[in-house]
Amino acid sequence: MKAGLTTSVVMHAALLGFGLLTLSAPSALEVADVESLPVDIIPIEDLTQIQQGDKTAAVNEKPAPKPTQRPDIVADAQKIGENSVDTEAKPTPEPKPRPVEAADAPPPSPEPTPKAAELPKPEPVKQPEPKPEPVPATEVKPQPEPKQEVKPDPVAETIAAETPEAESVQLPTTAPSPAARPQPPQAQTAKAPDRKEAEKPAKEASAKPKSDEKSFNADEVAALLNKEKPSGGGAKRSAEQASLGGDKSTGGSKLSQSEMDALRGQVQRCWNIPAGALDGEALKVSVKFKLDPSGALEGSPEIIAGGGGDGAARAAAEAARRAVSRCAPYNLPAEKYDAWADVIVNFDPSEMF
Amino acid sequence: MENIALAEPSAQLSIWALFWQAGWVVKLVMLGLLAASIWTWAIVVDKLIAYARMRSSLNRFEQVFWSGQSLEELYRTLSDRKTTGMGAIFVAAMREWKKSFEKGAKSPIALQSRIDKAMDLALTREMERLEGRLGFLATIGSAAPFIGLFGTVVGIMTSFQAIAGSKSTNLAVVAPGIAEALLATAIGLLAAIPAVIAYNKLSSDASKIAVRMEGFSDEFSAILSRQIDEKVAQKG
Numbered sequence A: 001m002k003a004g005l006t007t008s009v010v011m012h013a014a015l016l017g018f019g020l021l022t023l024s025a026p027s028a029l030e031v032a033d034v035e036s037l038p039v040d041i042i043p044i045e046d047l048t049q050i051q052q053g054d055k056t057a058a059v060n061e062k063p064a065p066k067p068t069q070r071p072d073i074v075a076d077a078q079k080i081g082e083n084s085v086d087t088e089a090k091p092t093p094e095p096k097p098r099p100v101e102a103a104d105a106p107p108p109s110p111e112p113t114p115k116a117a118e119l120p121k122p123e124p125v126k127q128p129e130p131k132p133e134p135v136p137a138t139e140v141k142p143q144p145e146p147k148q149e150v151k152p153d154p155v156a157e158t159i160a161a162e163t164p165e166a167e168s169v170q171l172p173t174t175a176p177s178p179a180a181r182p183q184p185p186q187a188q189t190a191k192a193p194d195r196k197e198a199e200k201p202a203k204e205a206s207a208k209p210k211s212d213e214k215s216f217n218a219d220e221v222a223a224l225l226n227k228e229k230p231s232g233g234g235a236k237r238s239a240e241q242a243s244l245g246g247d248k249s250t251g252g253s254k255l256s257q258s259e260m261d262a263l264r265g266q267v268q269r270c271w272n273i274p275a276g277a278l279d280g281e282a283l284k285v286s287v288k289f290k291l292d293p294s295g296a297l298e299g300s301p302e303i304i305a306g307g308g309g310d311g312a313a314r315a316a317a318e319a320a321r322r323a324v325s326r327c328a329p330y331n332l333p334a335e336k337y338d339a340w341a342d343v344i345v346n347f348d349p350s351e352m353f
Numbered sequence B: 001m002e003n004i005a006l007a008e009p010s011a012q013l014s015i016w017a018l019f020w021q022a023g024w025v026v027k028l029v030m031l032g033l034l035a036a037s038i039w040t041w042a043i044v045v046d047k048l049i050a051y052a053r054m055r056s057s058l059n060r061f062e063q064v065f066w067s068g069q070s071l072e073e074l075y076r077t078l079s080d081r082k083t084t085g086m087g088a089i090f091v092a093a094m095r096e097w098k099k100s101f102e103k104g105a106k107s108p109i110a111l112q113s114r115i116d117k118a119m120d121l122a123l124t125r126e127m128e129r130l131e132g133r134l135g136f137l138a139t140i141g142s143a144a145p146f147i148g149l150f151g152t153v154v155g156i157m158t159s160f161q162a163i164a165g166s167k168s169t170n171l172a173v174v175a176p177g178i179a180e181a182l183l184a185t186a187i188g189l190l191a192a193i194p195a196v197i198a199y200n201k202l203s204s205d206a207s208k209i210a211v212r213m214e215g216f217s218d219e220f221s222a223i224l225s226r227q228i229d230e231k232v233a234q235k236g
Helices: A002-022 A100-104 A112-117 A144-150 A153-174 A183-191 A194-214 A218-224 A257-269 A311-326 A334-340 B015-021 B024-065 B071-080 B086-102 B108-131 B134-166 B171-235
Strands: A285-291 A297-305 A342-347
Touching (some): A257 A311, A257 A342, A285 A311, A297 A311, A311 A342, B015 B171, B024 B086, B024 B108, B024 B134, B024 B171, B071 B086, B086 B171, B108 B171
Antiparallel strands (some): A285 A342
8 A cells, every 4th residue: 555655646746746837827818909990880861862963874983063163154053064054955075176286287377367356356357448437437536546646656666567567467368258258248239239338338337446445345245155065064064974863962851761760769769568469460550740840849749540449559559649759859850850840650569579 | 705816817827826826615625636636546556556466366376276286285385374365265265174174073064164154254355455445436536526616616606706896807807716716626527537447447357356266266165075075985
């Protein structure tokens, strides 16, 4: 027995010693630091509401049109497009500008002419005839003339220097100008006596000197121009291609799903489900009530469905009515008051079991 | 109850530290289980040695017994020594035989029964010596886990009371107490498992030895019975 005991003691001592030395504190469990993810709760409303766009357009990441920074030319424009006029026409891609190279060659010669002819556009037409005209116009002109004389000579000199140039340049312009509009009246007048020709210049002269005097009014001319682009489209300014959307934005007027859930939750909190409701189907109650803009109950809630018949159904109806009035100030988005001014809530106990 | 585990939540978790942090009940349980384990292994080692010796002595005796040597001579050599196993049975039977014949036995049947009784007694004593303390192994094998569990339960109770006191459920506060309490169960299992295995092995070894010795005693009884008959016939 002695041998056994000593053997056992020695063995245990060795084992314990080994254990104490090697099985010291286990290494601490390394826990990786997991970064917390920020979570935003986004109302579904932004996704469910249709934005204005083109029904046939491809889905685009960026909704178009963007509100422009420029003031709208047409105040209450309804149609999308780059036009200055609000038209029904669908926007079509603008015609490509004509190649500029072709235009490069001719301009140099005509360019000088506009400078001289810019203010008195009609002048080139008259130039062959107007020489007698200055006579009626002299009544007005004499006044500036002395001024010109008094004024420093260099100006006059420069004018004088320019005029020959202008005349020299205008000579070629006469060739294109008759080709445009003035010819048809000439053709008509050819049949008629010269009086008409004489009268016309007189009329034109009486009108033209005025324009010369008042200084040319670009606005009047601009007002007469047709600003409607051939590309069509409305005046609602946006350079973007319309993305998928409806004819109108529906945003804002309807309660979104999450807001409906919020309202549902608010009502449900105060709802004591009628006890002993064996047949949930018979206890369905619809309650209609009005709310004022602050969310408070207006008038008393009205039961529009259910609640008839035996005691349990009536109790359920009363429970529903109590729930609505007890939770009375409802917290709802004020800007959508139109949507929740009248509310109908369906109470269905069968869904609660 | 001490608030040991919670005094320093970041306490060491080595086995020694766990033992030292434990409450006195748990400490007592652990020490008891350690002592039981030591005693178990002492018994196991002792029994293994004893059984090996017994088997070799049985082999040697059988060799000598069946070598054709005269039983009287064998008895003379063995009676001086301290004998075990079959030797003890043989010596007991021969002593009874000698005593009866020296005094002149009258009835051979009574002699036969006396010799059988003497051999049974010797066999029983031998088996008692062989199987002694095996019961302790069985006890440890079944009870040690429960003792360890008791220590664990007490330890966990203590640490939960301490947690309630500290009003913190941080795992760093809870864990050391529980780890320390679980150590008691671990020690209990550590003591019980070898005890159960050793008990099963040793008891089966002991029964094998017992079968061998019973067989020898039956054979020797037959031999003596024949001798008695021969002696009676010679006398008559």
